[in-house]
Amino acid sequence: MNSFTVEEYHARITQTKLRMQEQGMDVLLITDPANMNYLSGYDGWSFYVDQMLMIFTDRVQPIWIGRKMDANAAKVTTWLNEENILYYPEDHIHSQEKHPMDFIARVLQDIGVASRRIGLEMASYYFSALAYEKLKVNLPNAKFINASLLVNKVRIIKSDQEIEYIRRAAIIAGIGMNTAIASIQEGVRECDVAANIFRDLVSGTESFGGDYPSIVPLLPAGKNTSTPHLTWTDRQYTNDEVVIIELAGCHRRYHAPMARTLSLGRPSEEVLETSKILVEGLNVAIEAVKPGATCEEVEMAWRSVISKYGIEKDSRMGYSVGIGYPPDWGEHTASIRSGDLTILQPNMTFHMIPGLWFDDFGVEISETIRVTESGCEVLTDFQRELIIKDQIEIAM
């Protein structure tokens, strides 16, 4: 059932321990579900309760700890021995008196690490401020160190098997985009288009199925294209409007996001022009991707194009992508933006998303790419331009 060999998981743990030592940690408490998955294989929709993977520099296997009803999921999905799968009592769930961290602190005491240097993922979505306070109260002698992104930084270079999963995700993304473009037309409801996209993303291909993407398909239309994160409504598409489609294929939790912009009817001059500039900039940025270049250099290539046309963009134009759980498929490490000096290396993967949003419209056209030994491979495969569905032209 595991997505990778036990050897690959061990290699990831070794890389994690090396970073723990560099940063002076004896213990690392992992609460980011993507990082838990990366190191243990754990996969279940249980991150809405407190759960954790504990890494100890002096133990071979991590310890998984979570809710009793999810411990069986840990047995099914991880490579860990059963004695390393623990659970806290059920009366700790959504309780005003007891907190899972009370129990977890006792486990750490029993193991004998209550006074050690403990890394915490301080910026993890599923490590609440309250959980942090509870740990501090229960472990007054521990030295806590912010370990945010420690594992994320190990994840940034993918193995060949990981790349294979992202390739499959990219194929699924293409299928979803095809369906989106085919479905969107005058009189069709946004929710029905989203439904078709979801079906295709989850079904996948005959050879491999789809997994749920960490973000739902985003479908802003008309004036709402000025803001990228609106989800669908019951509204029907009208002719003469622009629709942005941002979606991701997902396979075994690996993502390949892609965005396209569709014009229903003849696009306005500004949408047409913006799209051309955006594609020109994206192409130049893709050409700038090669091992040894920095993220900042790639962004400068993009910026050189848009500034030629008098456009400024303050948001980043890309970010590292891979394993994800809701609410995000980004890895939160390298960003393609000014000031990011991350050096590109082979098998890094990025979502290059040069969205341009103005007061009353926006355009997004994006690709998921891989840094190769010598340059850049675009993993997503779809016509890289403004898509125009002009029914009048078709009728003629």
Place this chain on the structure above:
Amino acid sequence: MNSFTVEEYHARITQTKLRMQEQGMDVLLITDPANMNYLSGYDGWSFYVDQMLMIFTDRVQPIWIGRKMDANAAKVTTWLNEENILYYPEDHIHSQEKHPMDFIARVLQDIGVASRRIGLEMASYYFSALAYEKLKVNLPNAKFINASLLVNKVRIIKSDQEIEYIRRAAIIAGIGMNTAIASIQEGVRECDVAANIFRDLVSGTESFGGDYPSIVPLLPAGKNTSTPHLTWTDRQYTNDEVVIIELAGCHRRYHAPMARTLSLGRPSEEVLETSKILVEGLNVAIEAVKPGATCEEVEMAWRSVISKYGIEKDSRMGYSVGIGYPPDWGEHTASIRSGDLTILQPNMTFHMIPGLWFDDFGVEISETIRVTESGCEVLTDFQRELIIKDQIEIAM
């Protein structure tokens, strides 16, 4: 575009302010997206970055603050005046140096509340331990108070308009369940069943569309029914296995969850018996629901049935449900369990989910219910029993 009248939003804010005063707060910083939606109408998939709704006891309107590209979404989806929609600079996103809370603290200073009593949703998924630390460092003179669940407790009694949305969600849940039961059969892949369910949940009905549920359809099968939160794989269903289907219809972010258990082929005696006990217990619990009863009493009604058969269950058998965003549709307030003395009142809504999980199998059959003026209304509508698809019998 708003789901409710401005008067309804104002009434919710008033209820919130009353609780703030009771708990000695001048300011409340809301980071739970469901609570943000409840008070402002805000709806967008932007909770993966820091964002917030600020409530002040001495101001009429809240302030929304988030990312620049999402401020337009706030203009589209909330009832707030534009001057109350603020954004932080883009270089605060996923940065090692700058944190959105640095900016937010300055806004609070400018408003003149930096030394006031400030409520924080300490247990919110999207208020990280790091965000909390940053606020503390930037506002050394503030008095922080844990305001977890303050707004959730206002949400527990629904208005008639909210009940209407949950009714629609329940209709969508029934459509999804029908499709699930129809789709699951020998040789069909789990991912293709999930795809069909997703399409129906998102498409909704001709009269009203579906929204994305906060949790994806959960489909453990065979031995994996012993653990409830596994998601689908590419595996094909075999004959003679049990499948649990847990899903929710969603409309305008309001949820109606429902679970059923399906036997492909003739079920084992233990699955059949467990299902009967479960339905008997669920029916007795539903009969115990009425205004004035406590959550604990309802759980005792359920417990009295299963203990008759020698079964113990340590997890709760229900919880308050309503608005939700990933990763959860539960409201985290009242639970149908021993020790919960919440008094039931008309228009409270619960997901009654008496799952029974053993070492190598499990059964779930659940309903979403509403407390009425005199008793209980079951909102979901589907045959309340183990569903058996025995192809051999059909062939005879």
